[in-house]
């Protein structure tokens with residue numbers, strides 16, 4: 001008998017009241033059935049805000065001339081991560097705008113240092129890089145590649161100047177998986193001009209890809225972007241998408257993204273954990289650089305270790321003792 005996966009309907013993505021509570025409770029139960037009370041905790045360092053892309057939904061787009069650009073140094077990040085990282089993190093995500101110079105000159109040596117000096121599992125989120133640097137990162141010890149497809153509608157993808165074409169992005173995701181990377185992707189919830197069918201399209205595309213995880217990021221109108229006056233995604237809509245993703249793929253690693261704090265001030269992040277998310281990220285980007293890593297706006301709410309551990313504890317969850325990289329090494333994808 002062919003077992004068909006659960007797939008959301010438009011009503012699930014628009015649920016409110018009792019139906020919404022039920023959807024979220026089912027998603028949380030699904031996460032507990034698959035992962036127990038464990039939540040993976042990783043750190044993130046944002047290495048460079050140079051970006052050769054021009055996505056309308058991002059403050060780091062190349063046409064944003066108001067942004068002070070920075071590239072971190074290997075030595076500063078190595079010192080931080082080898083000697084001063086929070087005790088709770090088992091993994092690190094190294095992230096940057098699409099900046100091949102930073103990938104080669106900062107990230108690659110940093111991955112080598114971390115592999116030699118620490119037990120951290122290593123993921124990278126660096127955009128669409130060439131085969132030689134991608135392979136070098138893998139050989140150096142990074143094992144997970146985070147690359148979001150952002151939205152599954154090819155026309156809107158082009159209109160929003162998302163990286164390359166959607167077809168190329170999807171091909172790159174498949175190519176990374178074929179090369180042995182564990183690949184996590186993601187999409188933006190509530191982008192302007194997206195109807196219910198477009199929202200379901202994100203799920204259809206995610207389901208078709210060789211992924212080990214996927215994120216849902218609420219649309220937040222970014223400072224100094226063409227979408228700065230557009231309405232933000234609501235927290236209910238975002239949490240519904242997260243719950244639907246969890247029910248569609250009980251086995252995936254689904255992060256609680258920091259933008260939940262913007263979509264739902266005060267409680268949004270915790271509600272993400274109560275809706276099936278099983279990965280938290282502590283921001284370790286040094287002060288002075290962090291302000292210019294402008295995905296949305298400068299006054300973003302920073303998730304430090306204290307806030308992450310409080311959110312996990314408040315939801316009756318606990319920090320995973322298993323590295324995310326070790327979990328993924330045995331996961332299908």
Ligand code: SF4
Pocket residue numbers: 051052053054055058059060061062096097098127163
């Ligand atoms: S979303 Fe990523 S690729 Fe697009 S402009 Fe921002 S940093 Fe660059």
